[in-house]
Amino acid sequence: MVDIARLAGVSTSTVSRALSGSSLVNDETKKRVAELARSLNYTINIGAQNLRLSQNRTIAVVIPYDAANRQHVSDPFFLSMLGSLADAITDCGYDMLISRVDADRLDEAAQIYEGGRAIGIILIGQWQHHDQLNDLAVRRVPIVVWGAQLPQQYYCTVGSNNVEGGKLATEHLVSHGRSRIVFFGDRQLPEVSHRYAGYMQILENHHIPLREELYVSSAFTVESGKQALHQLLKSKIPFDAVFACSDLLAMTVISGLRTEGIHVPHDVAVVGYDDIELSQHFHPPLTTVKQSIDVAGRTLVEALVELMAGKAPSPLLLPTSLIVRSTSA
Amino acid sequence: MVDIARLAGVSTSTVSRALSGSSLVNDETKKRVAELARSLNYTINIGAQNLRLSQNRTIAVVIPYDAANRQHVSDPFFLSMLGSLADAITDCGYDMLISRVDADRLDEAAQIYEGGRAIGIILIGQWQHHDQLNDLAVRRVPIVVWGAQLPQQYYCTVGSNNVEGGKLATEHLVSHGRSRIVFFGDRQLPEVSHRYAGYMQILENHHIPLREELYVSSAFTVESGKQALHQLLKSKIPFDAVFACSDLLAMTVISGLRTEGIHVPHDVAVVGYDDIELSQHFHPPLTTVKQSIDVAGRTLVEALVELMAGKAPSPLLLPTSLIVRSTSA
DNA sequence: GTGAAAGCGCTAACAT
DNA sequence: ATGTTAGCGCTTTCAC
Numbered sequence: 001m002v003d004i005a006r007l008a009g010v011s012t013s014t015v016s017r018a019l020s021g022s023s024l025v026n027d028e029t030k031k032r033v034a035e036l037a038r039s040l041n042y043t044i045n046i047g048a049q050n051l052r053l054s055q056n057r058t059i060a061v062v063i064p065y066d067a068a069n070r071q072h073v074s075d076p077f078f079l080s081m082l083g084s085l086a087d088a089i090t091d092c093g094y095d096m097l098i099s100r101v102d103a104d105r106l107d108e109a110a111q112i113y114e115g116g117r118a119i120g121i122i123l124i125g126q127w128q129h130h131d132q133l134n135d136l137a138v139r140r141v142p143i144v145v146w147g148a149q150l151p152q153q154y155y156c157t158v159g160s161n162n163v164e165g166g167k168l169a170t171e172h173l174v175s176h177g178r179s180r181i182v183f184f185g186d187r188q189l190p191e192v193s194h195r196y197a198g199y200m201q202i203l204e205n206h207h208i209p210l211r212e213e214l215y216v217s218s219a220f221t222v223e224s225g226k227q228a229l230h231q232l233l234k235s236k237i238p239f240d241a242v243f244a245c246s247d248l249l250a251m252t253v254i255s256g257l258r259t260e261g262i263h264v265p266h267d268v269a270v271v272g273y274d275d276i277e278l279s280q281h282f283h284p285p286l287t288t289v290k291q292s293i294d295v296a297g298r299t300l301v302e303a304l305v306e307l308m309a310g311k312a313p314s315p316l317l318l319p320t321s322l323i324v325r326s327t328s329a
Numbered sequence: 330m331v332d333i334a335r336l337a338g339v340s341t342s343t344v345s346r347a348l349s350g351s352s353l354v355n356d357e358t359k360k361r362v363a364e365l366a367r368s369l370n371y372t373i374n375i376g377a378q379n380l381r382l383s384q385n386r387t388i389a390v391v392i393p394y395d396a397a398n399r400q401h402v403s404d405p406f407f408l409s410m411l412g413s414l415a416d417a418i419t420d421c422g423y424d425m426l427i428s429r430v431d432a433d434r435l436d437e438a439a440q441i442y443e444g445g446r447a448i449g450i451i452l453i454g455q456w457q458h459h460d461q462l463n464d465l466a467v468r469r470v471p472i473v474v475w476g477a478q479l480p481q482q483y484y485c486t487v488g489s490n491n492v493e494g495g496k497l498a499t500e501h502l503v504s505h506g507r508s509r510i511v512f513f514g515d516r517q518l519p520e521v522s523h524r525y526a527g528y529m530q531i532l533e534n535h536h537i538p539l540r541e542e543l544y545v546s547s548a549f550t551v552e553s554g555k556q557a558l559h560q561l562l563k564s565k566i567p568f569d570a571v572f573a574c575s576d577l578l579a580m581t582v583i584s585g586l587r588t589e590g591i592h593v594p595h596d597v598a599v600v601g602y603d604d605i606e607l608s609q610h611f612h613p614p615l616t617t618v619k620q621s622i623d624v625a626g627r628t629l630v631e632a633l634v635e636l637m638a639g640k641a642p643s644p645l646l647l648p649t650s651l652i653v654r655s656t657s658a
Numbered sequence: 659g660t661g662a663a664a665g666c667g668c669t670a671a672c673a674t
Numbered sequence: 675a676t677g678t679t680a681g682c683g684c685t686t687t688c689a690c
Contacts, residue, residue: 001683011661016685026659041468043444047376047385048683051666056376058426063415072623073412074606082411083402086392086427095446096427097387100419115372116667117424139370222606251610258612277403277551281580283587283612294401330667340677345669355675377667380682445683 004036058095060118061085064103064125075220077274084297106132113141120304144304148190149315157315158300160291162191165320166198169243169271169289174206178241178269182214185245192245213237225252247272247279247288269328284326333365387424389447390414393432393454404549406603413626435461442470449633473633477519478644486644487629489620491520494649495527498572498600498618503535507570507598511543514574521574542566554581576601576608576617598657613655
């Protein structure tokens, strides 16, 4: 900037004003400065500008990871969420910083905000870290979490209506005459526990006994899904349907069943969750509970913007819908 | 920082030194400062620190978008790349900024660097923007591009060996007795054109005539794939195999063929490209050319780090391998 | 319409 | 072992 000022024969103040389009500066000077800047490939230093203005246009997206398995992001739904957020954040004129933090040290996420790295945080992956998230909210860190709404919650969540999703899937299976429905997922996770609540409710409505042995715990990975299915088959517990907590898990289950000669949907009906793009191309095309990823991304950003504006957005529940295809008919 | 200094009864310099673990400061003072900082939830302001030290630990990942279709990131391979980069960048101790820029204004990417927003750029999506990328390199912007190595190239690329990939797929199909192999993709794109070159070469080796009508142009989207397949089927051109330029496209093709009563692999063999996670769970499990996403992410980051260190890393070609499953047997 | 000067939050000589 | 001072690149009062 000093260089431009020297070359243009004006002061840095004038250059600054010219570049920001201030009306106080002579049009001719403006033009001269603009040209000089272009020819020197000069761009304003955002860090310095931010410092001076005490401002910032960066939103951080935090993805916690388990220090134990240190597994990387691979679930298609999460990945799509990243894509959706990239678009939504860009569209709102913000920059997007991606940060992975140790799930046991979520408070580190606060430093991104408190250190001025970003003006707000979107966290994907609520897992079991309710208390840590509450701590963040109490510290007044502007944070919006993708996940389930829980009692005693001080932070803002955006998530799909998991109870409804659980009901939709279960009702559909029951209405097709299935009664031994395996619930496939990890109900320790808030979102999954809500889906399980929906599942239980529908069973109760239809006076179908809830069987603990039909609950199969599995994390959101292919590996975990394979193992869980293996256990289930080995146990010889009879079942005629599976409600899987993600499409990835549903596809894993269907593949596994197929290699055992069990036919989907004839022997076992399967319903997934998420409606990732590939689900419609799977064979058989997957019946699933749709969470709209586009809406999710936009809503998360909107909620965060509100929060940063000093308002207190209430937790948001996005509608889910059942997409009936061929794995359940 | 001023506050802490006042409360600790020392100067800001001492606080700064204490916080950075300088050996010049009394252990007792250090402890006092550290405690104060913790209790106030104080974190150093990275922006100011960067400004003062003229440093920066941020790497930008740029994803160009077509202003025309403004379609968002949705290809599973790209998305996985994002995940892989997030891990690789984090592991190297850098922050990751995601930025979408208009594909026709790639020079805007330079501002991310020149404006001090990031110290280096990884660009995913070379498309047809060879010249713009060269301009960036000439401007000495540290940039590494995921894509194909082209003649007259001044920027550094990392990409899989697309010629080899094309050969692998085609050789495999030919060796299974297929001779009317549809090439499914957009050969305007550098990476795809290399795959096409490999495809042509193998046909020539086997004295199989190259037929222009077996080239089917399709972008990397489901929609585009559906349409292209529709055109192909309508044209009644006979074919006994398809080499699709992404797994997503391959799955789209297989679904489309199935609804027409065409059996894969009996009537038509299909080979995809990428080996995304879902390919093994597809039915039938997809034969495909694997690009290792983990290696890709790490390699991109390594190349960029070298580049930033002032070295001139040569374009890198990652090996590909054929994963034979059931769509081609 | 333009310049001089102060300061955003931090660090590193240079004192002491 | 600690304080004083200057300055990273920018914007903005306040003068003129």
